[in-house]
Amino acid sequence: MSARDRILGRIRAAQGKAPVASPQERAVVASYIGARAPGPCPSLDWDPAVRFRERVLALSSTYEDVGAIEDAPRAVAHYLRGQALPLTAVCWPELSSLPWQEAGLVVETRAARGDDLVGITGAYCAIAETGTLMLLSGPHTPAAASLLPETHIAIMRADRLVGTMEDAWRLLRAESGAPPRAVNFVSGPSRTADIEQTLTLGAHGPYRVHVVLVR
């Protein structure tokens, strides 16, 4: 008998169940999972775009709108100059065709390295309730680009704004069925308060997160 069978056997014995699950038990579990019923949400009596911006700022990120996706590189360059940050970045393959060079930026489309200072990514969607970006891993959307650089710039379309995490899961299921290898929810710059409960930004991940919303 394997450790697996012994553990599962102990669970069933402890709960006074027969050694093998009955069809009814299986049906109860299958129907609960199948229903994917959302739990209670708090009142969502806000405008998603207003709420998202408010929460993003509350999480110590910065935020700006642009009118079209082609305007994003100029906005990014403006932000980097304003922060006195380098105009060189690693970027998701998904965004490589934007006019970066014209905006005065040197953008490389490759896997992020430990010494990259700026990472530019998109976002699968964003959650207004908490101001959270949802990033999916994939060949064109590598996870490290939003993690290793000291500055993370996320460009996302306003029509990808959803209300809650429940909505985000629903969108993911509708569009791609199962989650990819990594789903990362990002809510602001990395932080720690381990030493004397004092909040410090930039623990292991980015010190800065800048959100560019394309209207």
Next chain:
Amino acid sequence: MQVTSSQFKQTARVKLTDPRLQAALRKLQGNFVKGRADRIAELDNFEDIRDAAAAVRDRALAHLDRYLEEFENNATARGAMVHWAETAADVNRIVCEIAARHGVRRIAKSKSMVTEECGLNDALEAAGYEVVETDLGEYILQLAREHPSHIVAPVVHKSRDEVSDLFAAKHGQPRKSDIAELTREARLMLRPRFLAADMGVTGANFLIAETGSTLIVTNEGNGRMVTTLPRVHVAITGIEKVVPTLEDIATLMRLLPRHGTGQSVTNYISVTTGARGRDETDGPEHFHIVLVDAGRTGLLGTDLQPMLRCIRCGACMNHCPVYQSIGGHAYGWVYPGPMGSVLTPSYAGLENALDLPHAATLCNQCGVVCPVKIPLPELLRKLREQQFERRLRPAAERMGLALWGRIAQRPALYAFAARIAAKILAWIGGREKLVHSLPFAGGWTGGRDLPAPEGRTFRDLYARRGATREESGEIK
């Protein structure tokens, strides 16, 4: 980890007079206690969400074997390898085997209390692997060779000065005293170790049956590092951590960060499913998941089963007057505070933690703040009962309780004894009406006076009041 809970009283006494610890604990109350109150006020239907969260956890536990099998099937279908560990020693053996199979040398870990239970770091180091903790707090503890004193804020007992001294000694760099600079120094020390690690080891806050995913929450981003960069990822967690669906996760995520750190949302919530896909440039090539029993099945089907709902937020300890006074180390094992006082006797043996079920005033602050409504004081009382039944309490205490029990079962005798006791105490109290010391209760009166009874007993007063009301026609 070794259990030192039997020294609870001695250690607690030392901690009570440690000024640095006392200052640190006061800060914890400000941030985590006030933070939780502020953040739950954001939810206009907080109690509904709390009921739903408790129901999610209960549902998983009621069909635990089925949800675990569902989880295993879905995780395996996505290319993860699922291992089952019956004991802490099994966990260490399995993880060492995984490391050996993949030719691993360097391991980077993110915070995991289950691996603290197992003493995994010691086992890996003994087997010749280089292990580094990457959560800032856990990294500090690894350098200082200490254990965590809180499940969320592991290094809450240490001051900035202690960290400054430690870093200066271990990193061989000029001593820094600014917290941001200390954090930066740790970042610079750990970054190369993330990049060089062959294997990442994490816990899992939850397992999701529907998708076969593991989930971790971190603020620092170290959890993302160790699940993204090394070529092997091992996630280790208790079998009770399974939940059925992604919707259930959304419910729990409204509560965990609010109760844990006073945040509306944790910085990073990372859901990992399977190994690196074709054409992906990052992510582990091998993904192993270790499901741990190590005492958990012993709680199922017993009065203590509700304890398995626990989502490890730490709110019970943050709000506990005992934890607030002595910190976490006195509890003597991985889990401190009220949840620890239930888990330590349950996992490490009732006889090894005799004082823990009594390390509570039963004020029920813990029960009130628990996001999944675990009736902690009730569970502590159950453990006290078990101690009595298994004759683990001192003989004098057992005899005293047995005597009291016998008298309490005979109402006439009880009334008589109470009347006598009230008279004697009133006499001892004298004109001051305070009892300064009592035989067999020196521990209690050592720190305070007992107000002497004022003549009649409660039962006498109650009976009289009933009679008066009847006369005046209030009760028919």
